[in-house]
Amino acid sequence: MSSISIPPTHPAVASLAPRAPLAIVNQPTLPPGPGQIQVHVTWTSSTPLDLHVADGGLLVKPEDYPFLMGGSYGGTVVAVGPPPSDGSQARNLQPGDQVFGFVPPGCGDPCFQTYINVSSFTASPLPPNLTLQEAVTVSANLVTVFQAARTSLDLEVKWPVEAGWQPHQASAPILIWGAASSVGLYAVQVFRHQGYRNVIAVASEKHHETLRALGATACFDYRQRDVVDKILAHLPAKEGSDGPKVPYILDCIASREETLRPLTRIAERGTRVGILLPVINVHATRDRAPEYEMDVEKAFPGGWKEEVRLRGTRANFYHHDKDFRDHLQPEWVPAMLQQGIVHPNKQRVVEGQTLRERAQNALDILRDRGISGEKLVWRVADSDN
Template identity: 50%
Template sequence: MSTLPSTQKAVALPAKRTPLIEITTPVQPPAAGEVVVHVQWTAASPLDLHRSDGGLLISSYPALQGGGGAAGTIVAIGSGGDLKGLQVGDRVSAFAFHGDKEANQQEYITIPAYLASKIPDGIPLQAAVTVPVNLVTVFHSVTADLELELPWPIQQNWQPKAANKPILVWGASSSVGIFAIQVLRHWRYTNVLAVSSGSHHTYLKSLGATACFDYRKTDVVDKILDYLKDEDEPKAPYILDCIGSLNGTLEPLAKIAQRGSRVAIMLPVIIKDATEDEEPVYEMEVSKCIPDKWAEGTIVRGVRTHFYLQNEFFKERLQPEILPTLLAEGIVQPNNQRVVEGATLVERAQNALNLLRSKAVSGEKLVYRVSEATPHHRYKEELYSMIWGCITCHGPGDASWIKGNMNADIYLIVVNDYVCQSWEWYGMDPKKTIFQQDNASPHTADKGNEYFQQQRWTILPWPANSPDLNPIEHVWAYVKRQLSLFEKVPETLEALWERVQDIWINLPMEFIDHLYESMPKRMAEVIRSKGGPTKY
């Protein structure tokens, strides 16, 4: 076990509706089956706001903040017990929610190994931290509350009994909603309906949504019912409410649900938002919310994600095995992130609360740094910078080092500079060339679509969650293998970038030819597996 500090900085709430403060807490050594994580990033969640403004689930003050996602590096492990194969130095994310030594807005957390997920190579900590809380919520709500099947692993010819039944996801652009669509799509549910702001519809369809509806439209309920008019009753048998607002979601959903509909609602139900002068009003019992408006025989459940540990299979395998596998295979993508800045940890935590309170967040997850990486691990974390590259049938195209997060604006610059330059180098006519990209949100943003239309580029339509069809994934794997052959790691990111550039421009032409020639086989394999996993 490495030497741990005896105390640490932590964020606490001194009283309801008061500014956050910094306190000192002990660092707890790990018992058998536990690991200590040096927390470098955390993700803000609505629960943070509910605790701060409404005192939700707080029994005494000062109360440590944070009952959700954390990401960092394991610095100590317990002696004995089931450590799920984790070791000191592993990068992990965690959904830990028992407070005290598990509270994620402090520098170190001590947690059972089954609450940690090893982060796949290539995924930065600030991206990985957006995953565990929301993905676990999806698995629990879909299986326990909607009673839909999510078997693991998926057998090759398996199809869910409700494969073609409508599943309505209200709040689909929320952090939970985005993961719900990806999970349902992968588990072969083919009729997923998404309700969100219209600005997110293109992205949600790229993830696997069958149809999208804009909740801001006054006739949104009528449009949903019209879409479902030919379905058997109950026309909306499965409804996932990712928001949990009495007026905003429960009221319209009560007009859609029928006898036999199963409705899963995120808790707490928000009866009234906080104002400067008044506390918010919450309700944890959904049976007390508009009971006279639900059709008789509607099954309404409140989602209590913490109860997922009652499912022994999920307890032992959801965070340690299923979550990292889905990430590593590109089946789910981390939420888009907005990094919250501030001079201190408390200031960053407070700024995140203020953003949540102002409802200034849509289609992205607020993340902020808790502590700097230790010198031993800093290099390892910083190496996960983004590099973009393209290939053509004539040879490797250009590659670019992206300093920071990729967004729609940066992507347009990359495309305009590096794709066009590659085509010019090989004498290719853009109007006679097909451009392939995956469905990452910067790629499918309206700005990019408008640019491609103006340039009259042919964009290859791309199915959601299909890394096995994308030949560029094998190029990145090749680059990683070549990097691993160096005896010494580079001392700086600039030195790493020089190595990547050298590998990229020397990609073997026979390797690229093989990738292009493999595309018919890849497509045939996907068709044979009916959209399921393939050997690619």
């Protein structure tokens, strides 16, 4: 059983305005509602979305400030609410259980606070071979990969994957641009496990060995000027079919100039291009506010060949798929980790004297584009109890 005594109020990290320093606001600690669990949050991870929100005010209305932040949690269940009333399954979680998860808006509290109430379908029980520090690298971006595969690329993904299973498009090339990003690393592992045998990875050369070990069949370095020519030369000539050479592209970076522009040369009629929103028109820097585009059709007008199928991926809606809602985080994610099918990202622990400092330091690293093949993780509560 958990020995944590729950305080009446607790600290939460908030954005007060675009580009303002992060702040701490005090929140009431309310009991969990139907279908919710209450979690004492000890670890979280930062994601580029935090920067999009804090510096760009992405999807934040003026009346939403102070805007509480954070999408992923790792911690201990301290209370369990009444059974769900939204049709989701009751979960067998108890106070004292260690859990981690990704919380889309509307499914619970933002996670950069020491206590949260979240829908129990967002919780993955911590497998015995993992720490919470490792686990918080996983949920948001592994969920993103499943969402992108099913809703943006129309690729079959399922659980369990029986030995010998072959999806319909098993040998079709799938190009993952930004394969060393957190999402990209999970994408390579998931596609291999789901039976896709032709995963082409685009990442800095230093990551190629790792990516091959995880399942990439070919790797290209986006820093080389002729990377697009090299990718095109690698693809087999079309034989008889008028389908595209690369039917599936996942853009894990979604930068107008750095990734969309080169991809317009690769995508052809019929290529499905999944783009992890937002499209970044201008990256945030210390001197410059970022600019984003949420409509993939407007991101590069006139730049794509005819009938390229552009789809923006948004993990925030993954739970609209009932199969994902009921099974992805409660069952598939922990099983994939326990069975070693998916390995957590490398972690960089962000230090700081206070909760606010750690959140701010992580944000500054994201703004400086200081991440390569790793995930920023940090303590939320100062201690486990």
